[in-house]
Amino acid sequence: MTQNRPWIPYALILPSVVFLGLLFVVPLVQTIWLAVSDNGTPSLANMTTMVSDINFGRSVLNTFLLTLAVVPIQIVMALTMGSMVAKMNGGRETILWIWTIPLGISDLAAGMVWLSILQNTGYLNSILFGMGLIERQTAWLTYQTPVALFIGIAIAEIWRGTAIVMIIIVAGLNQVPKEFKEAAEIFGASPWTRFTRITLPLIRPALQSALILRTVLAFEVFAVVYALGGRNFPVLVGEAYNWQNQNQNYSVAAAYAVLIMVISLAATLVYLKAIKVDPERLP
Amino acid sequence: MANIVIDNIKKSFGAFQALKEVSLTINDGEFVSLLGPSGCGKTTLLRIIAGLETATSGDIRIGDRSVISLPPKDRGLAMVFQNYAVFPHMTVYENVAFGLRMQKADDARVKKQVEKAAGLLHIEPYLDRYPNKLSGGQRQRVAVARALAVEPGVLLMDEPLSNLDALLRLEMRTELKTVLQAAGTTTIYVTHDQTEAMGLSDRIAVVHDGRIEQVGTPVEVYNHPATRFVGGFIGNPPMNFITMPVTGGKVAIGSQQFAVPATGGEIVFGLRGETVERAPNGQGLDMQVRVAEPMGSHLLLTGSILGQPARVILPATETVRNGETVGLTLDPKRLTWLSPESGASYPAAA
Structure with missing residues (x-):
């Protein structure tokens, strides 16, 4: 049917392209221009303001530290979880369903959940007190306890964001025919060798997607950090938010936004290069 | 090289009895087909021999040694899978070398064995290629070469030709017979194709409904079927x-x-x-x-x-x-x- 009217597919796709163009490309160009201009002329003034701000160094460091701590743990956990359910016969769907519950919760709500656990009057302190391990309420989330604060935020992020990694990894694992692992087993590969030499190389595309998605999301971390640490734990998106709302300086906020985008793009390129996916070498 | 004794193997999946007291002795160097319709239990039996599936009861002895509680790698066997299971992320050379690498063989031995197996299966020109560049028939050759490279005592083959087109199947059948005769490996070959079983086997075990109905040479099984099922299943x-x-x-x-x-x-x-x-x-x-x-x-x-x-x-x-x-x-x-x-x-x- 469409052979007579080859424009039909294009016409059907057009609205989505226009929609994305208007609501993504235009703001993107505007933001970049906002970041690298001052009163309508090109300028690095906003960048300079951003870099010389007292919280800039800390927010870059915190964002990278959090990403470096959270993403590898999430990948390892997702691989472990995916491998564990792969061995199950019954109840697999139920377990996956339970594991993906955090996906259905907004990140601010997730932050609140962990705040109710970790704050001074929270569940953690109640339990520790009940077990006689602490004498009085202990603060975990203040600027005086940076390590505890960091661990608390990291745990909350891991809890909230592992499910999406696991879904991608499980989908990847499902595409590896079991005969590959059986053949490897017959020819003498140990479980660990089967995992490293057969499974991991064969789920490269899933691994790559999961890493890119999760890393980009980790650089954009905000609501969980804000709920648990407020400004005690500055991160890049948090700073952008402050410049936008508290300081009403849209240009510096835009500079932060551009910086986050550049970091995300760089990370994506690194992954694309480091984990090459050659379609010829896939099942 | 090894003989195989299958001793009263039973296998149940829940209430379903996939294998009902199956016994069979296979001599050293013999080629025996397990022939039967899909769902008869022949693949389950092969997987139990391989160690990929556990039997509910019974014993498997390979070369007079009970292997029923050993993992696949300690049973001294190799296997060719129906969908080849040739590793797509390794070159043909590394595929054929896989078993030897797992045995920690030194490079010189790996090279010698890979070249020998590749020569038998005529895949030397493809050793540097990745399997996705190969046709189904060539991939099947790689799978057989990978199995023969470790010089197994027992070779298990699960419907190895069923994914090939008719002409190629006939060609591979003839070639398999030549190669396996030269190698002299004890072989168990699962198939639902009676012409394959007739053409390749020293003896055929006809499997039906979780039992072996008859064991005999192709001519015996053809001319004197033990049961109505065997007569109806074999011959066209x-x-x-x-x-x-x-x-x-x-x-x-x-x-x-x-x-x-x-x-x-x-x-x-x-x-x-x-x-x-x-x-x-x-x-x-x-x-x-x-x-x-x-x-x-x-x-x-x-x-x-x-x-x-x-x-x-x-x-x-x-x-x-x-x-x-x-x-x-x-x-x-x-x-x-x-x-x-x-x-x-x-x-x-x-």
């Missing part, structure tokens, strides 16, 4: 089964009289379609031909004998019209007599 067209009344230890079929191993009641005679000859006009056993199909090499007749469905084969030189009645002469030595109740055949007359 399948064996015809025609029920006859017995009077005084004899059966009258057309103008011929046959002494049968029963005194009264009924008996079934199993008739291989190609063992008949066309009788002179008005003589022999009548067959009402519904469809006559000239196949080039022979003439295939489908119709009925004594009101029971039958297929027979006549030489291509004969001409028969649809709807015609032809007289057939039977060869008493090539008939199989079976019990109508149990479906089991009577021992062949001496």
Whole structure:
């Protein structure tokens, strides 16, 4: 049917392209221009303001530290979880369903959940007190306890964001025919060798997607950090938010936004290069 | 090289009995096919021998050593899978070398063994390529080379040719026979294709409904099926089964009289379609031909004998019209007599 009217597919796709163009490309160009201009002329003034701000160094460091701590743990956990359910016969769907519950919760709500656990009057302190391990309420989330604060935020992020990694990894694992692992087993590969030499190389595309998605999301971390640490734990998106709302300086906020985008793009390129996916070498 | 003893293997999946006390002894260097329709349990048996599946009870001995509780790698066997299971992320060389690498063989031995196996299977030109660049037949060769490279005592093959097209299958079948004869490896070959089993095997074990119905050479199994199932499953067209009344230890079929191993009641005679000859006009056993199909090499007749469905084969030189009645002469030595109740055949007359 469409052979007579080859424009039909294009016409059907057009609205989505226009929609994305208007609501993504235009703001993107505007933001970049906002970041690298001052009163309508090109300028690095906003960048300079951003870099010389007292919280800039800390927010870059915190964002990278959090990403470096959270993403590898999430990948390892997702691989472990995916491998564990792969061995199950019954109840697999139920377990996956339970594991993906955090996906259905907004990140601010997730932050609140962990705040109710970790704050001074929270569940953690109640339990520790009940077990006689602490004498009085202990603060975990203040600027005086940076390590505890960091661990608390990291745990909350891991809890909230592992499910999406696991879904991608499980989908990847499902595409590896079991005969590959059986053949490897017959020819003498140990479980660990089967995992490293057969499974991991064969789920490269899933691994790559999961890493890119999760890393980009980790650089954009905000609501969980804000709920648990407020400004005690500055991160890049948090700073952008402050410049936008508290300081009403849209240009510096835009500079932060551009910086986050550049970091995300760089990370994506690194992954694309480091984990090459050659379609010829896939099942 | 090793002999294999399958001793009273049982396997249940919940309430379903996939294997019901299967026993079979395979001699050193022998090629035995497990032949049966899908779902009969033949692949389950192979996977139990491989160690990929655990038996509910029973024992497997390879080279007089019980392997039932050993993991696959300690059983001294190699396997070729139905979908090849050639690793897509490794070159053909590394695929063939995989088993040797797992055994921590040194590079010199790996190279020697890979080249030897690649030579046997004619895959030397592809050693540097990745499997996705190869055709199905070439991938199958890689899978066989990978198995032979470790010089296994036992080679297990699970429907290795079923994913190939008909012409390639015939070619690979001939080649497998040559290669495996040269290697002298004890081989268990699972297939649902009776021509493969007939062509390749020293002996065939016909598996049906979780049991081995008959074990024998291809000719034995073909000419003297132990059960009605075996006769019907092996041969193309399948064996015809025609029920006859017995009077005084004899059966009258057309103008011929046959002494049968029963005194009264009924008996079934199993008739291989190609063992008949066309009788002179008005003589022999009548067959009402519904469809006559000239196949080039022979003439295939489908119709009925004594009101029971039958297929027979006549030489291509004969001409028969649809709807015609032809007289057939039977060869008493090539008939199989079976019990109508149990479906089991009577021992062949001496």
